[in-house]
Amino acid sequence: MSEKFDVIIVGAGPAGSAAAYSLAKMGFNVLIIERGKYPGAKNVMGGRMYAYALNRLIPEFWKEAPVERKVTREKLTFQGEKASFTLDFMDEELREPPNSFTVQRAKFDQWFANKAVEAGATLVPGIRVDDLIWENKKVVGIVAGTDKIEANVVIAADGAVSLIAEKAGLKKFDVKQFALGMKEIIELPEKTIEERFNLASGEGAAQLFVGQCTKEIPGGGFIYTNKSSLSVGIVIYIDRLIKKKIESHNIILEFNTNPEVARLIEGGKILEYSAHVIPETSRSGLFIDGLLVAGDAGGLVVNSGLTLRGMDMAIASGVAAAEAVKKAAEKNDFSKEILSYYEELLKRDFVLRDKETFKKAPEFLQNEKLYTLYPDFVCRLFHRLTLVNGPKKRVFDEILEESEGKRIQMFLDMLRGMRAL
Numbered sequence: 001m002s003e004k005f006d007v008i009i010v011g012a013g014p015a016g017s018a019a020a021y022s023l024a025k026m027g028f029n030v031l032i033i034e035r036g037k038y039p040g041a042k043n044v045m046g047g048r049m050y051a052y053a054l055n056r057l058i059p060e061f062w063k064e065a066p067v068e069r070k071v072t073r074e075k076l077t078f079q080g081e082k083a084s085f086t087l088d089f090m091d092e093e094l095r096e097p098p099n100s101f102t103v104q105r106a107k108f109d110q111w112f113a114n115k116a117v118e119a120g121a122t123l124v125p126g127i128r129v130d131d132l133i134w135e136n137k138k139v140v141g142i143v144a145g146t147d148k149i150e151a152n153v154v155i156a157a158d159g160a161v162s163l164i165a166e167k168a169g170l171k172k173f174d175v176k177q178f179a180l181g182m183k184e185i186i187e188l189p190e191k192t193i194e195e196r197f198n199l200a201s202g203e204g205a206a207q208l209f210v211g212q213c214t215k216e217i218p219g220g221g222f223i224y225t226n227k228s229s230l231s232v233g234i235v236i237y238i239d240r241l242i243k244k245k246i247e248s249h250n251i252i253l254e255f256n257t258n259p260e261v262a263r264l265i266e267g268g269k270i271l272e273y274s275a276h277v278i279p280e281t282s283r284s285g286l287f288i289d290g291l292l293v294a295g296d297a298g299g300l301v302v303n304s305g306l307t308l309r310g311m312d313m314a315i316a317s318g319v320a321a322a323e324a325v326k327k328a329a330e331k332n333d334f335s336k337e338i339l340s341y342y343e344e345l346l347k348r349d350f351v352l353r354d355k356e357t358f359k360k361a362p363e364f365l366q367n368e369k370l371y372t373l374y375p376d377f378v379c380r381l382f383h384r385l386t387l388v389n390g391p392k393k394r395v396f397d398e399i400l401e402e403s404e405g406k407r408i409q410m411f412l413d414m415l416r417g418m419r420a421l
């Protein structure tokens with residue numbers, strides 16, 4: 001290919017497609033290169049997408065996008081040694097406007113990339129970008145196999161282990177900055193899912209698990225309801241997993257056999273298994289001369305314990321990258337000085353603002369007691385409160401007795417939690 005493009009986007013995940021769609025609508029000549037056979041082919045993971053960012057770009061996208069279920073029920077399960085305690089939150093107001101949807105990436109990514117193509121972008125799947133072309137220390141294109149293609153700007157939207165950000169000389173992520181996400185898709189009839197999760201037809205649930213499921217390693221479990229399958233998985237800190245020498249696959253196998261989980265997935269057929277890394281901290285640099293980094297490639301994921309948000313952050317950063325390219329094109333100057341407008345937009349909008357708000361969360365969430373002492377405490381306390389086998393104590397006295405010897409620790413952790421989350 002010898003044609004020169006205005007913009008080349010590497011990767012057709014949510015960040016790449018959001019950038020391509022926005023740029024094509026603005027009239028730019030855009031090329032997206034995706035290494036998978038089709039967008040989403042390599043992105044089997046994911047579960048729930050918060051709707052806000054995509055709704056700004058494509059209003060009421062759910063009327064045409066292949067979403068699975070609108071999430072109206074949120075559950076949080078504390079898993080103790082012998083018991084579990086679940087908070088079950090159902091909110092009519094999460095229905096309209098919808099807060100989040102479950103999605104299957106293989107379908108969703110194809111739809112989103114096609115929206116960019118309909119808007120005028122050129123999509124080339126099945127090709128891996130290997131390197132960048134440089135001219136006077138400025139990125140001026142990409143290398144894919146023997147092909148060299150030039151552009152005014154390259155957007156690296158190639159996911160958590162971004163080869164392109166690395167080739168651009170941006171600092172590599174350390175293993176401590178990654179979590180590992182493992183996920184199974186388990187097929188079940190629609191009606192069974194709705195009965196087991198107490199859902200109205202077409203509505204969905206997100207259930208998070210904290211405690212025994214991650215074997216004292218910081219992380220958590222999740223189940224998201226798709227139309228006729230469940231996304232079941234674990235997110236866990238990689239460096240602790242390595243230190244404890246635990247096989248990651250065994251964790252998900254044991255999660256499936258936990259009584260609470262086993263009842264929900266009973267009779268289901270495993271359709272696929274996938275694993276991928278999730279960045280925990282953002283890159284120190286998100287742009288250089290002629291190049292911007294969006295989505296996971298820039299570490300733009302926020303894990304606040306209760307919400308794991310990568311897809312909406314990727315979409316918003318893709319849109320911001322497009323706006324920065326527009327500004328650079330107006331000045332015909334693609335230097336880092338002009339492209340720095342990208343970072344300004346990310347700070348003004350929610351992406352870098354939320355990263356800042358929750359910057360202490362990754363460190364707080366590494367506290368092992370969150371996965372051992374506290375889930376166990378909640379379960380043991382409710383055991384005391386519900387058991388009738390003789391004279392009963394008042395609730396407050398039961399709390400004092402159960403927390404004996406741990407109160408200072410609990411108070412300190414509560415303070416840390418209030419600062420971090």
Ligand SMILES: Cc1cc2nc3c(=O)[nH]c(=O)nc-3n(C[C@H](O)[C@H](O)[C@H](O)COP(=O)(O)OP(=O)(O)OC[C@H]3O[C@@H](n4cnc5c(N)ncnc54)[C@H](O)[C@@H]3O)c2cc1C
Pocket residue numbers: 010011012013014015016033034035036039040042043045046047048049050127128129130157158159160163164180181182183233275276277278294295296297301308309310311312314
């Ligand atoms: C198990 C798991 C569960 C998750 N659950 C959620 C969730 O519930 N909600 C949520 O919001 N987020 C979730 N995330 C995070 C979310 O998946 C990511 O934040 C999101 O996919 C980031 O989008 P992206 O476009 O930046 O990158 P990606 O989705 O990773 O897309 C990158 C694309 O680039 C392509 N690519 C890579 N290298 C090259 C190359 N050299 N040349 C060409 N193409 C290339 C890839 O094939 C891919 O299509 C989860 C992650 C995991 C691992």
